[in-house]
Amino acid sequence: MRSSALNIVGTMICLFMVVDMLHATTIKIGKDQAVKTIKQGIEMAKAGDTVLVKAGLYKEGNIIVDKAITLLGEGRPTLEAEKKHEPLSVKSPHVTIKGFEIKNSGHSSINDIAGIKIYNTHHVKVIDNILIDNFFGIYSQNSKHLEILDNKIEAYGTAEQLIGNGIHGWKSDSLHIERNTVTGHRDGIYLEFVTHTHVLNTISEKNLRYGLHFMFSHDNSYVGNTFRANGAGVAVMYTKNVHMENNLFEENWGDASYGILLKDISDSQIINNKFDRNTTGIFMEGSNRIHIDNNNFIGNGWGIKIQASCMDNTFRDNNFMQNTFDVATNGTLTLNNFTQNYWDKYEGYDLDRDGIGDVPFRPVSLFSMLVERYPSVMLLFRSFMVTLFDRSEKLLPSLTPEGLKDEQPRMKSVKV
Amino acid sequence: MNKVIRYVLADLLRNKTIICYTILLFALSISVYSMEDNYEKGLISLLNIVLFVVPLMSIVFSSIYLYNSSEFINLLVSQPLKRTNIWLSLFAGLAGPLSLSFFIGVGVPTLMYAFSNSGLILIGCGLLLSLIFVSIAMWTSVLIRDKSKGIGLAILLWLYFGLLFDALVLFLLFQFSDYPIENMMVALSMFNPIDISRILILLQLDLSAMMGYTGAIFRDFFGTGLGMGITLGVMLLWCLIPLWLSVRHFRKKDL
Numbered sequence: 001m002r003s004s005a006l007n008i009v010g011t012m013i014c015l016f017m018v019v020d021m022l023h024a025t026t027i028k029i030g031k032d033q034a035v036k037t038i039k040q041g042i043e044m045a046k047a048g049d050t051v052l053v054k055a056g057l058y059k060e061g062n063i064i065v066d067k068a069i070t071l072l073g074e075g076r077p078t079l080e081a082e083k084k085h086e087p088l089s090v091k092s093p094h095v096t097i098k099g100f101e102i103k104n105s106g107h108s109s110i111n112d113i114a115g116i117k118i119y120n121t122h123h124v125k126v127i128d129n130i131l132i133d134n135f136f137g138i139y140s141q142n143s144k145h146l147e148i149l150d151n152k153i154e155a156y157g158t159a160e161q162l163i164g165n166g167i168h169g170w171k172s173d174s175l176h177i178e179r180n181t182v183t184g185h186r187d188g189i190y191l192e193f194v195t196h197t198h199v200l201n202t203i204s205e206k207n208l209r210y211g212l213h214f215m216f217s218h219d220n221s222y223v224g225n226t227f228r229a230n231g232a233g234v235a236v237m238y239t240k241n242v243h244m245e246n247n248l249f250e251e252n253w254g255d256a257s258y259g260i261l262l263k264d265i266s267d268s269q270i271i272n273n274k275f276d277r278n279t280t281g282i283f284m285e286g287s288n289r290i291h292i293d294n295n296n297f298i299g300n301g302w303g304i305k306i307q308a309s310c311m312d313n314t315f316r317d318n319n320f321m322q323n324t325f326d327v328a329t330n331g332t333l334t335l336n337n338f339t340q341n342y343w344d345k346y347e348g349y350d351l352d353r354d355g356i357g358d359v360p361f362r363p364v365s366l367f368s369m370l371v372e373r374y375p376s377v378m379l380l381f382r383s384f385m386v387t388l389f390d391r392s393e394k395l396l397p398s399l400t401p402e403g404l405k406d407e408q409p410r411m412k413s414v415k416v
Numbered sequence: 417m418n419k420v421i422r423y424v425l426a427d428l429l430r431n432k433t434i435i436c437y438t439i440l441l442f443a444l445s446i447s448v449y450s451m452e453d454n455y456e457k458g459l460i461s462l463l464n465i466v467l468f469v470v471p472l473m474s475i476v477f478s479s480i481y482l483y484n485s486s487e488f489i490n491l492l493v494s495q496p497l498k499r500t501n502i503w504l505s506l507f508a509g510l511a512g513p514l515s516l517s518f519f520i521g522v523g524v525p526t527l528m529y530a531f532s533n534s535g536l537i538l539i540g541c542g543l544l545l546s547l548i549f550v551s552i553a554m555w556t557s558v559l560i561r562d563k564s565k566g567i568g569l570a571i572l573l574w575l576y577f578g579l580l581f582d583a584l585v586l587f588l589l590f591q592f593s594d595y596p597i598e599n600m601m602v603a604l605s606m607f608n609p610i611d612i613s614r615i616l617i618l619l620q621l622d623l624s625a626m627m628g629y630t631g632a633i634f635r636d637f638f639g640t641g642l643g644m645g646i647t648l649g650v651m652l653l654w655c656l657i658p659l660w661l662s663v664r665h666f667r668k669k670d671l
Contacts (some may be wrong), residue, residue, distance in 0.1 A: 374590065380585060382618060383614060386580060
């Protein structure tokens with residue numbers, strides 16, 4: 001019974017494919033072809049067709065894709081918008097755009113002009129394009145089920161207000177963003193009111209403001225990305241259920257620059273990430289119920305700055321190595337839980353040899369509290385005077401928060 | 417002049433204290449570097465030694481040596497030798513072995529284990545600190561005739577540069593924290609060679625933290641070629657001014 005049912009389904013699929021093949025045609029576009037312009041090609045095409053664009057330079061202003069077609073570049077044709085137009089506007093579902101180089105979109109302070117802008121639609125694929133010097137790179141407006149894969153997005157922004165974001169999502173759902181590279185935009189990836197989205201293996205570096213920036217974007221995951229040397233690191237706000245795993249946050253240097261800034265984030269996981277040489281690894285404000293596990297904090301100025309407005313966060317099995325300060329805070333009340341982390345500044349002992357230190361570790365030093373209050377005290381760091389203060393404070397804590405401690409510090413680093 | 421230097425050198429290179437100092441520094445450095453899994457942590461531990469032990473040793477040892485060889489100095493002065501030459505030879509004779517011990521004790525292990533910018537700056541600062549504190553000792557010992565008072569002053573000066581100065585800076589910082597005092601703080605740090613060395617090494621070791629707001633001010637100054645030049649100039653002045661004052665005083669001193 002079952003196999004015959006499968007047979008029927010199989011036959012039907014085959015039939016559909018044949019029918020589909022009968023209908024789908026390929027329209028070739030190029031200097032030597034019958035059809036010279038992409039606009040003309042799209043006009044001729046029916047839903048399901050492929051418009052194959054041969055290599056060459058196309059200056060056609062704003063190309064609107066309003067049919068379910070595949071727009072395919074062969075030999076990487078260039079769409080040049082001469083700093084006036086929006087090169088590609090997608091207004092139909094089931095569109096695929098692949099293999100183009102898209103250059104020089106217009107700039108505007110009223111409209112968000114993008115290299116590829118997707119308007120109010122669904123199931124669009126943007127694959128393997130190179131976007132150079134556009135205002136926004138790839139822009140999803142009120143769209144669902146998009147795939148944005150293998151694109152290279154590059155701009156040469158000089159001021160934050162004069163350039164848009166690399167990949168920009170607004171009021172969208174179920175985006176799949178993978179293996180892209182974004183440099184030189186305002187924010188590498190910016191998501192606002194975007195849900196159920198996966199950002200994977202994307203490299204976002206040297207953007208003017210944030211490598212990744214999202215607000216009100218719930219239930220998203222960020223896995224295997226690299227955020228490097230962005231003007232202000234990564235900032236994420238007003239969001240719940242975020243999953244961040246295997247990301248690399250490095251070389252985000254500056255006073256207001258963070259590996260991640262978490263503002264009003266709750267019920268999230270930050271797992272297996274590496275924070276390498278940032279001024280501040282994680283800055284947390286008003287964030288609750290976040291699990292921060294198995295991360296490496298290496299060579300940061302401040303490993304974690306946790307404001308007193310944070311509650312019920314758990315830090316477990318992290319490695320804190322070669323940070324100038326491991327943890328800093330601005331109050332004495334601590335409602336967060338540090339447990340079984342490895343701290344390279346730990347000086348305790350382990351008599352019962354269970355790998356867990358016998359005396360608790362207090363990661364907040366007096367000096368880091370002072371620096372929090374008077375930043376210029378940094379001048380005296382590692383002075384013998386300050387070391388003396390820190391020692392006496394360790395013996396009799398008065399200024400540092402009594403509750404902020406790791407009761408079970410590890411003797412050896414955790415393999416991450 | 418050469419003869420005097422040679423005599424002082426020969427005397428000091430055989431000196432038990434100098435040999436002990438070298439061995440102690442060497443043992444400390446080697447053990448610190450082999451204990452820490454990462455050379456930067458080793459450098460941080462050594463930083464405290466360089467900023468604390470090197471000035472102490474340089475200033476106290478030089479003072480004691482100068483007071484103990486006052487008869488020898490009297491003898492030299494009675495010879496047909498220029499006083500300036502005698503005094504400078506003594507400086508060279510003292511500074512040479514002390515810097516050499518530092519170089520063997522800390523420099524060589526650092527070059528072996530931590531050959532990097534920060535390591536080189538540590539060695540440079542240590543050598544300069546040796547010279548500076550010898551030169552300060554020359555000045556205090558020529559100013560004060562009494563041995564115990566002189567050594568007391570040397571220790572006080574060391575305490576001042578190593579500890580009290582920072583306490584003073586901290587006090588000023590708290591008092592004037594409402595004002596933009598960062599640039600003043602940079603200027604203030606120039607009044608203490610130990611602080612200058614510490615900040616220079618800090619800028620290498622705690623780079624990420626120094627990228628913050630206050631750090632940026634130090635980095636803008638110490639990180640640039642001009643700032644480095646000025647800093648080096650100030651360190652050299654710290655070495656030359658006490659020496660010059662002491663020479664001036666020694667030339668007219670009634671022995």
